[in-house]
Amino acid sequence: SSRLKRPSAPWRRRLRQVGSGGxxxxxxxxMLSNRESARRSRMRKQKRLDELMAQVAQLKKENRxxxxxxxxVTQLYLNIEAENNVLRAQAEELSDRLQSLN
Known part of the structure; x- marks a missing residue:
């Protein structure tokens, strides 16, 4: 037959609650240790978040x-390309004039 567990006597429960206070x-x-551990964990998490936000700001600045x-550089390239087109046209015109002299 299976043995049923006896409910603990009320005086035992009180003894456990009161006990020597231990x-x-x-x-x-x-409980206090867990609370402090959770506080430290939140602080680490907040510090990491702050670091990541600072990194995002720095990367955005670098991107700008x-x-x-x-x-x-693109504008410089376009200016040089336009100047090269003018010089090519001048070179072609001078070449045509030279041909007409011969």
Missing amino acids: AMDERKRK QILASVNE
Whole structure:
């Protein structure tokens, strides 16, 4: 036959609750330790978030600088390309004039 577990006697429960205070002190210590651990964990998480946000801001700044450089170089390229087209046209005109002299 299976044995049924006896419910603990009320005086045993009270004894465990009151006891010498050791169990309550241990539970309270554990609770405070867990609370402090959770606080430290939140602080680490917040620090990591702050670091990532600073990194995002820095990368956005770098991207703006790179984009400005790309735009500047693109404009320089377009100016030089236009100047080269003018020089090619002048060279062709001079070549045609030279041919007409011969």
